[in-house]
Amino acid sequence: MISVQEAQSIISNNIQPLSFETISLENAGNRVIARDITATFPMPRFNNSAMDGFAVCAVDTEGADKLSPVILKMAGVSSAGTPSDIILKPGLCAQCMTGAAIPDGADAIVIVENTSGFSDSGTVQIFQEAKIGEHIRRQGEEIQEGDVLISRGTCITAGEIGILATFGYEKVSVMKKPKVAIFVTGSELIEPGNKIKTGQIYNSNLYMFAELAEKSGVEVVMREVIKDDKDSLRRLLSEALQICDVIISSGGVSMGRFDYVREVYKKLGVQEHFWKVAQKPGKPLFFGTAESTLIFGLPGNPVSSFICYVEYVHPVMQDLQQKKRDPKHQAILAENFPVESNKHRYLFGRSWIDSKGKLLCSPASKIGSHMLTASLESNCILESPPGKQGLKAGDEITINPLNWRNIE
Numbered sequence: 518m519i520s521v522q523e524a525q526s527i528i529s530n531n532i533q534p535l536s537f538e539t540i541s542l543e544n545a546g547n548r549v550i551a552r553d554i555t556a557t558f559p560m561p562r563f564n565n566s567a568m569d570g571f572a573v574c575a576v577d578t579e580g581a582d583k584l585s586p587v588i589l590k591m592a593g594v595s596s597a598g599t600p601s602d603i604i605l606k607p608g609l610c611a612q613c614m615t616g617a618a619i620p621d622g623a624d625a626i627v628i629v630e631n632t633s634g635f636s637d638s639g640t641v642q643i644f645q646e647a648k649i650g651e652h653i654r655r656q657g658e659e660i661q662e663g664d665v666l667i668s669r670g671t672c673i674t675a676g677e678i679g680i681l682a683t684f685g686y687e688k689v690s691v692m693k694k695p696k697v698a699i700f701v702t703g704s705e706l707i708e709p710g711n712k713i714k715t716g717q718i719y720n721s722n723l724y725m726f727a728e729l730a731e732k733s734g735v736e737v738v739m740r741e742v743i744k745d746d747k748d749s750l751r752r753l754l755s756e757a758l759q760i761c762d763v764i765i766s767s768g769g770v771s772m773g774r775f776d777y778v779r780e781v782y783k784k785l786g787v788q789e790h791f792w793k794v795a796q797k798p799g800k801p802l803f804f805g806t807a808e809s810t811l812i813f814g815l816p817g818n819p820v821s822s823f824i825c826y827v828e829y830v831h832p833v834m835q836d837l838q839q840k841k842r843d844p845k846h847q848a849i850l851a852e853n854f855p856v857e858s859n860k861h862r863y864l865f866g867r868s869w870i871d872s873k874g875k876l877l878c879s880p881a882s883k884i885g886s887h888m889l890t891a892s893l894e895s896n897c898i899l900e901s902p903p904g905k906q907g908l909k910a911g912d913e914i915t916i917n918p919l920n921w922r923n924i925e
């Protein structure tokens with residue numbers, strides 16, 4: 518049996534990132550930038566006003582205050598979207614709105630609050646001295662033309678979408694989403710909504726996988742519930758091998774008489790890279806490849822399926838899209854953690870920051886691999902490599918945050 522580290526490195530060695538595609542900005546959220554995005558022009562693109570006010574020659578306002586205002590002649594109006602061709606000479610000023618181009622000759626803005634206000638009269642009283650450059654957004658002060666705005670590998674969120682639009686990008690090159698098949702196997706499974714008979718259980722894993730896959734930003738192209746029956750398994754798995762980048766199945770990979778999944782994968786030409794990892798839960802984890810398709814056979818117990826997805830499958834989905842992997846953290850145990858002597862131990866758990874700013878955590882009290890209710894109050898997975906002794910409260914442990922829940 519191989520270790521968790523060996524299993525992880527075998528998987529990593531078999532990942533080939535996907536190619537890219539060009540999509541419209543509207544659909545770009547949560548996708549990964551495939552090529553550096555550069556500035557097509559400087560930002561600001563032209564000198565413009567940061568405030569509503571009057572464009573002036575600063576020197577004209579020397580000594581201005583409320584009691585002895587400076588009076589300037591109005592040369593015109595510059596508003597956002599309608600630049601003017603005014604050229605300010607000494608003694609002149611122009612009404613200039615936020616975002617509007619600064620008229621030639623002006624070198625400062627006096628905000629409207631420090632003047633007698635906007636009006637149609639031919640003059641305005643200035644109540645405060647202006648400093649050169651005041652309230653002017655200078656061309657290129659934020660970004661120079663040609664600067665890299667967003668590097669490849671960045672996940673697109675609201676800020677990136679805003680910047681792409683700011684620089685006029687209507688389309689963007691992003692990494693393709695992995696095409697994924699999710700299967701659950703088991704003759705005992707029935708779908709929620711049906712009346713349950715003795716010996717049956719409701720299928721939970723398929724719904725869980727679909728939600729986890731959504732969080733990984735992938736496209737689920739097949740989802741099936743399959744009986745423990747070689748023919749149906751063969752038919753659906755072979756179809757998935759034709760069209761998917763990743764196949765995820767649950768159940769049927771243990772030592773049971775009807776656990777056919779591994780056998781069928783192998784008969785279909787899947788190369789087995791490992792089966793069984795020294796870990797709890799999730800020992801019978803299967804990993805194989807067929808050309809560039811990656812195949813994960815996860816054990817059927819819901820906690821095993823969930824944890825194996827988060828620990829093994831989700832990082833692969835990120836690697837395929839060249840997304841940075843979600844970080845793990847070190848936290849201090851607030852309770853003891855039951856380390857295994859020869860297996861890597863994963864448990865659902867809760868993490869929080871205490872009043873001194875320390876990151877604490879504690880494992881869920883329900884530890885069976887069939888006890889999915891442990892996930893309900895959890896916001897992370899705690900993990901410890903094999904060891905002779907258990908970890909005690911106060912010891913450090915690694916946690917993997919469930920990125921849809923907050924650390925409290």
Ligand code: AMP
Pocket residue numbers: 701702703705706718719720721722723767768769770771773815816817818819
């Ligand atoms: P297996 O890995 O097929 O031996 O299944 C291990 C345990 O997980 C059994 O108790 C199964 O009934 C249960 N199980 C398998 N698949 C699912 C599923 N899709 N939803 C809920 N439980 C499952």
Ligand code: MG
Pocket residue numbers: 702703704745768769817
């Ligand atoms: Mg089964």
